[in-house]
Each structure stands twice: as C-alpha cells, then as structure tokens.
Amino acid sequence: MPFEPLDQYLQRKKKLAEIEALGEDPFPHRFHQSATPTEIVSAHGSQDAGALDTQHVTVSTAGRILTLRLHGKAGFAHIQGGGARLQIYVKLDVVGERAFRLFQLLDIGDVIGISGRLFRTKTNELTVWVERLTLLAKSLLPLPEKWHGLADVEVRYRQRYLDLIANARAREIFERRALILRTLRAYFDARGYIEVETPMMQTIAGGAAARPFVTHHNTFDMSLYLRIAPELYLKRLVVGGLDRVYEINRNFRNEGVSTEHNPEFTMLEFYQAYSDYRDLMTLTEDLFAHLATTICGSTVVKYGEHTIDLGKWQRLSMREAIASYWPAGAAPAPTAAELASREGPRAAAERFNSWVRARAQRGSSEAGAPQAPLAGIEKMTHGELTGLLFETVAEPKLIQPTLLYDFPTDISPLSKCRDDDPSLAERFEVYIAGLELGNAFSELNDAEEQERRFREQVERGGEEAPREVDMDYVRALAYGLPPTAGMGIGIDRLTMLLTDAHSIREVILFPLLRPERAASMSSMSASPEEISAAESGNIIPASQREAGSSETEAHPADTKTPLDWRRANDSGQIKTGPGE
C-alpha cells in the first residue's frame, strides 16, 4: 500500500524498478560487516592521513544513507550505523559503471553496504574510498528534512523510528535508559537480591491507590485487572523465604497523562527482610550516588536550570516541609506542632484556600502559584489533608535530593506506624527536581491490622479504593512476614532525571497517544488508479488524481477503510461528534 507523500513514494518505486533492471537485488538477505560505522569511527577517528595510508585499512560496513552529494562522475554520502556517521566517497572509475549507476539511483534513507579503504579528504574527514557498493534495503519514503531534523513532537512519538534516525539525542536517551537498568540490576544482584516476575494480570488490583485497567479472560470467564503495583505479590515472596527480591516491570494506572505520567510506566520494587525504612534511607542515598557516578560520571547532574548533587541529601519531615515552604502570602505559616494537632491541617488548608480565593479576586497571578483552591477538603482526614498540603505547597520546591518522612498513617495503608506516634507511618519518599522518584516504608506485617485497614479502605470506597479485600495476602501475612522494608522507584522519572529530559514521553519509546484519526489514516491509502499507475511507473499529478478519484474521496470514512472506521467508533476511541 503506497503511503504519503505519494509522489515521492512512487518516484522511489520507479528507482527501485530501475535498480532491479540493473540486475541488483534490492533486498538481499545478508551482508558481512567487518565493523559498524560507529566502530570504524572510534577505531580510526584519531588517525591522520599518513597513518591511514601506510596501514591501508580496508573495511566492509553498512548503514543508512543520511546525506548524498553527487558530482557527476563521483559523489559523497554519509551513512549512519550504530549511532555514528561515516562519510563515503564513490568514484565512477573506481567502482565501475554498473555500481556507479546504482549509486546514482540511491536516495537518502536507503540502507547500503560498502567496502573499501579508509582515507582522509582534503578537508581531513575520515572517509571510505568505496570499491564495492551494494544496496541492502530500498527506502520508499523520505526521511525528515536535514536542516531542522525532526522537530514535530507528535511525529517523534508516533514514529519513534524516525526520531531515532534523525535525532542523536533520542538514541542517547534510550541507550542511557538501558544503562540505568543494567546498573540497577547489577546493584541489587551484587547485594543478594533475586529478580522475580509477578503477575501483571491480577484478580484484585492492590498495592496502590489507583484506578486499574480491566480486561477479561475467556476460559475462566472472569474479569482481570492490569496491575497497579506488584507490591502484594512481592511481599508474599518474602513470606516464602525469598528475603531479598526485586522486580523491574510495568505498572498500569487508568489515569490522565502529563509530563510526569504515562498510563503504563516502569517501576522497580524491592524488598528486604530484617530491615526497616531507616535502612532504606541509607540505601537510597548510596544507590542514587552510585547511579549518578556510573551513568553521568559525577554525583552532580544538570537538570534544566538546576544543578543537583545526588551525593548530598536532606531529610525533612512532611510537616517541616509544609511549614518551611508555606507561601508568604498565606501567612501565618503553620508550625509542625500545629499540623500535628487535631484540627491543624484543616485550619491550614482553609487558610491556604482563603488566600488563593482572595488572590483570584484581586486578579494577581504569581508565577508557579496554584490557581485553584484545594478541592474536597471537607471530607478529608487529618492525614489526607497533610498529604495534600505537602503536595501543593512543598513538593514542587524540593529540587535538591530530599528524603521526606513522617507520612500520615491514614494515607499509608501498607506501612507500619511509628512506635512513638501511631498517626505517623515509617515511610519516606524521594524527591528530586520536584519529581517524586521513590516511595519506601517499613512493611506492615500484622495480619489482623492489615485486614482492618483493608476493610476500612473498601468501606470508605472511592474510585481508587480496592473493591474487595485481598484475603490471600492477609493470609500470607498470617503465616508470618519478617520485619521487612520495601521501596518502589519510578524508572521513567529516574531516567528523566539522569538524561535531563523534562517529559516522561521523552524517555518512553512509545508513549500512549490518542489514536491517529481515521480520516488521516485513509489519506495514506491510494485509489486503484494510483496503484496501477505506481506499477506502470507513471505518476499522476495531484490535480488529476483529485478529479479521477473524487467519488471515493468524498466519503473516505465510508468507502476507504470502513472496517477501521467502525471499529474505532465501536470502541469509543474516536470522538465522532459533539456531546461526547
């Protein structure tokens, strides 16, 4: 099926036919590389012309053509392979007439194999003096334009392959993401953890407060949820004697998307028996410093305008954080003691709201300040209010690495509480650059207390509360879970931090996007006249194309791709009109 831009697609089809007429196979099965362009550049990039000549280095390599400069009976091109670019020089009297004719029929985007010797041009660029040239794959669609590269954010995400070809930074981000994963695995493997995989499809979606995705299993005729967290399964494993486990895998939460949220995201969770959250604070500081030095070469990393030292941490209680980041206009700032008191958080939240409302009336808007008052505070518990105040007032301000501790117990249903104050949980979160990167606590291992908290959640209800109590988990605890500490780290956000990326979509290869519109998809298919024209090598000008196929163009949704269109409608993925 031809794709747009049709004229260029057909033009390239025509060249393909000419190449076949030369007796060349446009899609040969194999080609032997002695080295990739990247390897050649790193091995010989520093050798001067004299050294290259005396050593007479011959190479056989392959890659995608990114630039092409023909000069009559010779020409230059750059090929890209393994991430680096290498220039090649093709001369008629070296490669012969047939190969040179092939060279003239090549387009930017074609994949070729070449062999020859290395030399340096007049301008001292490392270049292959091509002796043999083979087409390895014909490209039928033009690559993004060479000056500006690929800038359209939507195309970069939808057609990530183009982003990876055109933007070196895209490739670097995902290479670095792989390095982060390797480093994490090595770190935990070296400390006696075993990596495990637990169910992604669960009958009860637990371990976090989030709306799950629902699916259906045919044979058992039952609903299944895509997991929102692996937590409850990993702790079952600790009950089973796997004292140190970790899992790196996807979680799914049926929520909105933002620069920090994708509905599926990758999470590291690890648990270690005979430990508590203090041990994990120490581990966190060590782990982040280790990651930064391994991946960025220093504990100091740049994130946008900020310079962040992952070797220096502050520890702050949630109440201290609220008190110290309280906006000046909403004075007086609550004290930690006030926030600890029975009505303290509510009074502070009301003070905050009246400030926001008054400011809205004055019409003043300070940069970065919230525009809407806190919603739903009437129904919130003491702990929920504290958590909300923290997120509103302090979280965006936590740029330097911070371990935030003393979470309210009533927003921490899976944590042990402090011995000296049952309203506070033995829990902390990791904040860096205003991002929430990690969440850790001493795991609640009292089965009866856990069951009580679960029942309370179910009774309180709400969209994000579990529908039923996971009694098998409670039963597992009843067999005895050693004192255990556990932690989750968001891999996507961690990658953002270590690659200076400011949207989660930059670090996820294929982030969730709204589906492409049916109408625009149908424009990618061509009419029968166009296809036969393509086969005969004739190109129909757009003006005639339009006239010749106007009947079918008039209702593309009905006539071109009826199945796709109806399917999209049935599933409600595409909005078809007002009022939906």
Place this chain on the structure above:
RNA sequence: GGGCCGGUAGCUCAAUGGUAGAGCAGCUGACUCUUAAUCAGCGGGUUGCAGGUUCGAGUCCUGCCCGGCUCACCA
C-alpha cells in the same frame, strides 16, 4: 474536563481582509575532494474540518478535530 498557544507544500516557516510564497526535500540537466555542495530549469496546496460574516477569508466570528504547555485528576 478548564485555561493558554498552535495547525499554511513532504519538512521548517512567510503572507494590512485583495492573484498563497521562500528555503530545504523531490524531478530534469551540468559538475571526479563535497559536507546546509554549487549552478540552470520544473513539478508540488481543499491554508486541520464544518458553518458564518463579507463583493472578496489563510487572515474576522462560531462549533468541532488534532497537538503542545498548564491546571485539575494522579499517595
């Protein structure tokens, strides 16, 4: 879902309400060390979609679609 910004040739972008343009990419030709190659010529558009105002709309109005940012949602 709300607010703000945007959608013009394949790409990056122009165009007081008055004939839709440029560069790159593409095509033809010239050119045996170029690299944003150069030179000469050619083709390429339902200005996101649908209405409205107007003698006349890329431009103004309304609705919708799509994207980005942001707020809300999201421990």
